[in-house]
Amino acid sequence: MxxxxxxxxxxxxxxxxxxxIGGHLxxxxxxxxxxAGALRDxxxxxxxxxxxxxxxxxxxxxxxxxxxxxxxxxxxxxQARAAGEDALAIARAALGxxxxxxxxxxxxxxxxxxxxxxxxxxxxxxxxxxRLGDLDEARLMLGELRRLDPKDxxxxxxxxxxxxxxxxxxxxSLVDGPVDYPVRGWAPLGK
Numbered sequence: 038m039x040x041x042x043x044x045x046x047x048x049x050x051x052x053x054x055x056x057x058i059g060g061h062l063x064x065x066x067x068x069x070x071x072x073a074g075a076l077r078d079x080x081x082x083x084x085x086x087x088x089x090x091x092x093x094x095x096x097x098x099x100x101x102x103x104x105x106x107x108x109x110x111x112x113x114x115x116q117a118r119a120a121g122e123d124a125l126a127i128a129r130a131a132l133g134x135x136x137x138x139x140x141x142x143x144x145x146x147x148x149x150x151x152x153x154x155x156x157x158x159x160x161x162x163x164x165x166x167x168r169l170g171d172l173d174e175a176r177l178m179l180g181e182l183r184r185l186d187p188k189d190x191x192x193x194x195x196x197x198x199x200x201x202x203x204x205x206x207x208x209x210s211l212v213d214g215p216v217d218y219p220v221r222g223w224a225p226l227g228k
Contacts, residue, residue: 066094070103118165128155146190160193183223194223
């Protein structure tokens, strides 16, 4: 890559990181999200406000997070997954074409908002795919998360253990399994 392209990607990643924690959100969009939050007990009125917020800020993660949470807490998991997939695509584009060639270092995994957003979105999508019974997709998300977070800073290993136990024929639920899972860490490969 040339220096100008490197600077462009660095600027895009920095801007995305600022937006992940709520920066650069226009007041109209903030107001729509706040209005929707006040109407959370009236989902038919809240969702159009969130959709309008997203239309006004289509590349900003905050409206997507709000839509994701709306669907997730409303138990509309397929719609939450769709919002998560959109968020993952936006984060991936902001991180640039070279992101993921190598796992980010520990400081980046712990401190870079855009990288953490991407990784947490992968983890959330893995969870949703487990809940929705799409085990192949969950396995794919967990594999990518393991590759990018080999020290399991984000706790994806627990979901991997849940999936492995389920696939080994244990009768526990995919999400309400026994408490003997390790707190952190990936299972050895091949298990």
